[in-house]
Amino acid sequence: MRIPTGGRPVEELGEFDLIEQLGRVLSPKAGSPVTLGIGDDAALWQPRPGRQQVATTDLLVEYVDFRLEWLEWEDLGYKALAVNLSDLAAMGAWPRLALVSLGLRGIERDREIIELYRGMDELARRERVDIAGGDVSKSDTVFISVTAIGDVPLNQRVLTRSGAHVGDVLAVTGPLGLAAAGLRVMQQSIPWVDGSPAMRRAQLRPVPRLREGRLLARLGASAAMDLSDGLLGDLPKLCAASDVSALVDAVRLPIPSAVRWAFPDWLDLALRGGEDFELLFTAPRDVYVKIERAFPRRGLRPPVRIGEIVPRGSDGPEVLLKQPSGVTEAAMPGAFTHFGTG
Amino acid sequence: MRIPTGGRPVEELGEFDLIEQLGRVLSPKAGSPVTLGIGDDAALWQPRPGRQQVATTDLLVEYVDFRLEWLEWEDLGYKALAVNLSDLAAMGAWPRLALVSLGLRGIERDREIIELYRGMDELARRERVDIAGGDVSKSDTVFISVTAIGDVPLNQRVLTRSGAHVGDVLAVTGPLGLAAAGLRVMQQSIPWVDGSPAMRRAQLRPVPRLREGRLLARLGASAAMDLSDGLLGDLPKLCAASDVSALVDAVRLPIPSAVRWAFPDWLDLALRGGEDFELLFTAPRDVYVKIERAFPRRGLRPPVRIGEIVPRGSDGPEVLLKQPSGVTEAAMPGAFTHFGTG
Numbered sequence: 116m117r118i119p120t121g122g123r124p125v126e127e128l129g130e131f132d133l134i135e136q137l138g139r140v141l142s143p144k145a146g147s148p149v150t151l152g153i154g155d156d157a158a159l160w161q162p163r164p165g166r167q168q169v170a171t172t173d174l175l176v177e178y179v180d181f182r183l184e185w186l187e188w189e190d191l192g193y194k195a196l197a198v199n200l201s202d203l204a205a206m207g208a209w210p211r212l213a214l215v216s217l218g219l220r221g222i223e224r225d226r227e228i229i230e231l232y233r234g235m236d237e238l239a240r241r242e243r244v245d246i247a248g249g250d251v252s253k254s255d256t257v258f259i260s261v262t263a264i265g266d267v268p269l270n271q272r273v274l275t276r277s278g279a280h281v282g283d284v285l286a287v288t289g290p291l292g293l294a295a296a297g298l299r300v301m302q303q304s305i306p307w308v309d310g311s312p313a314m315r316r317a318q319l320r321p322v323p324r325l326r327e328g329r330l331l332a333r334l335g336a337s338a339a340m341d342l343s344d345g346l347l348g349d350l351p352k353l354c355a356a357s358d359v360s361a362l363v364d365a366v367r368l369p370i371p372s373a374v375r376w377a378f379p380d381w382l383d384l385a386l387r388g389g390e391d392f393e394l395l396f397t398a399p400r401d402v403y404v405k406i407e408r409a410f411p412r413r414g415l416r417p418p419v420r421i422g423e424i425v426p427r428g429s430d431g432p433e434v435l436l437k438q439p440s441g442v443t444e445a446a447m448p449g450a451f452t453h454f455g456t457g
Numbered sequence: 458m459r460i461p462t463g464g465r466p467v468e469e470l471g472e473f474d475l476i477e478q479l480g481r482v483l484s485p486k487a488g489s490p491v492t493l494g495i496g497d498d499a500a501l502w503q504p505r506p507g508r509q510q511v512a513t514t515d516l517l518v519e520y521v522d523f524r525l526e527w528l529e530w531e532d533l534g535y536k537a538l539a540v541n542l543s544d545l546a547a548m549g550a551w552p553r554l555a556l557v558s559l560g561l562r563g564i565e566r567d568r569e570i571i572e573l574y575r576g577m578d579e580l581a582r583r584e585r586v587d588i589a590g591g592d593v594s595k596s597d598t599v600f601i602s603v604t605a606i607g608d609v610p611l612n613q614r615v616l617t618r619s620g621a622h623v624g625d626v627l628a629v630t631g632p633l634g635l636a637a638a639g640l641r642v643m644q645q646s647i648p649w650v651d652g653s654p655a656m657r658r659a660q661l662r663p664v665p666r667l668r669e670g671r672l673l674a675r676l677g678a679s680a681a682m683d684l685s686d687g688l689l690g691d692l693p694k695l696c697a698a699s700d701v702s703a704l705v706d707a708v709r710l711p712i713p714s715a716v717r718w719a720f721p722d723w724l725d726l727a728l729r730g731g732e733d734f735e736l737l738f739t740a741p742r743d744v745y746v747k748i749e750r751a752f753p754r755r756g757l758r759p760p761v762r763i764g765e766i767v768p769r770g771s772d773g774p775e776v777l778l779k780q781p782s783g784v785t786e787a788a789m790p791g792a793f794t795h796f797g798t799g
Contacts, residue, residue, distance in 0.1 A: 202499050249514055252600070256560065
């Protein structure tokens with residue numbers, strides 16, 4: 116159980132006081148293109164000329180995407196923005212602006228909601244995003260819906276899921292299964308396993324791979340997406356969009372040893388666990404060599420090659436998994452889905 | 458009670474099938490600036506050069522903003538987009554793009570959700586807006602969160618709440634209290650009062666005053682906002698933003714006779730009922746004369762002058778209401794608020 120953290124319940128405070136308070140937390144960033152924010156009917160900003168724009172929206176719902184027993188309001192705010200920025204990262208975009216809609220029961224403390232915005236603001240400042248408006252409503256289920264808007268220079272290709280070609284290298288920007296392990300740690304109230312702080316952190320504070328995504332776009336990666344539903348949830352989507360198959364070498368998957376040691380089903384955590392928010396991308400071989408060199412030069416963790424793009428099979432695009440035993444078989448796609456088996 | 462309308466429950470259907478189905482409902486509009494929509498990580502569009510952009514988000518939550526006993530899913534979809542476009546209308550913008558996040562219990566029928574998108578699409582087509590993406594999640598409370606993005610020509614002033622000056626005319630674009638009367642009709646299951654179809658329609662299918670808003674911006678109105686929380690909920694915000702007071706002449710309020718005849722508290726419905734989604738605006742006298750002439754010439758209902766902007770009192774900006782009796786007194790601001798008294 117969470118201990119009440121003081122402050123006034125939102126239902127006593129009133130929506131307008133709350134929004135006013137939030138306005139104070141969310142001071143505009145230096146050099147912001149936003150010329151009109153919280154308090155008017157809409158946010159107004161002046162995109163730089165010569166840029167293409169991208170917009171995305173992602174939703175976190177209590178008991179589905181989070182539990183307030185497991186995370187702090189601050190973590191929730193951080194994560195709600197992070198999962199949206201991760202979508203922009205996958206396209207190689209510069210995030211500019213976010214709008215936030217909140218459903219609250221009304222028994223929440225104002226301090227809790229301000230914590231939520233502080234968590235969001237921490238990431239917003241780091242990535243120079245303006246929280247430019249939003250809406251709040253009463254709801255029996257707590258939820259947070261964020262829309263993020265970004266842009267891409269006109270002369271730069273926007274990374275999509277549909278550009279993968281046969282022969283391309285398939286790679287990820289970081290470890291798999293860590294966030295799912297973190298969820299497991301919290302679900303089972305495991306007080307301590309080796310690496311559990313890193314697991315919890317991966318679950319609560321995923322880092323949107325914005326610099327990585329922009330670099331991938333600039334260097335000529337052929338396709339990208341962010342890993343929100345696990346490799347076997349997401350890779351089939353990339354294959355379908357590109358009309359190709361993928362061959363994944365299980366031995367190459369960057370699964371942290373702590374995950375392997377703590378959980379016997381570590382491969383499943385890595386393949387189907389979801390929420391790693393690393394980028395999954397493809398690139399022609401020569402481009403991949405450049406990417407491998409460019410990442411560490413810019414202080415970024417080098418990407419990990421996990422397989423390659425192969426022609427689609429007779430049954431259409433699929434994911435082939437080369438097991439540690441050497442046997443290769445088609446992997447059952449396993450997306451995280453909110454309704455049934457998807 | 459609603460009668461089940463057939464189709465499969467969403468929890469059986471799965472999120473991806475649902476999104477695919479929605480993609481078919483939401484075909485791109487002709488001449489759309491959207492180059493990448495549903496199915497990738499984010500929407501992508503190319504705003505026309507030389508335009509400023511605006512973005513807004515509004516949320517409808519079951520049992521707070523709507524009841525599925527009272528409205529069809531199609532109405533819900535229409536209204537969720539309409540309330541967002543109304544915010545863009547208040548700024549004189551051209552809407553371009555909307556992103557939609559849905560919280561569903563999972564027992565909804567696919568046909569119902571497609572109806573929801575059809576209602577939204579009806580308005581989207583009329584106003585040339587692209588529904589370019591979104592998110593769906595399971596939730597015990599049904600809700601719909603829409604973000605709408607629009608633009609305004611660079612050489613045109615964006616209408617805000619803060620531009621009202623002493624001496625300006627205060628006016629509205631249409632009748633007040635009709636939507637609140639419609640809600641009353643549905644709440645009390647009043648089978649028939651004179652004008653009840655118009656009341657229900659005002660509640661279920663509010664028309665965002667986009668053409669009106671753009672014309673107001675072009676002709677030089679000084680301030681505007683949309684009436685979502687009722688005149689006494691919204692006008693105090695405009696006064697506060699502009700640091701002025703407003704004098705409203707109750708006799709001039711455009712309250713339909715049907716509302717006066719059906720409900721003894723008709724003045725309260727008009728002043729505090731909310732959801733009319735007409736525009737409330739101010740304009741210098743000479744500009745107002747032009748506006749009055751320009752509206753009917755373009756087939757728009759002429760605006761109704763309801764008062765004027767006066768200097769703020771010693772207690773700060775306030776709304777003064779001239780009663781039908783001739784007595785003028787400060788009106789209690791009365792916003793519709795989701796939490797307590799606001």
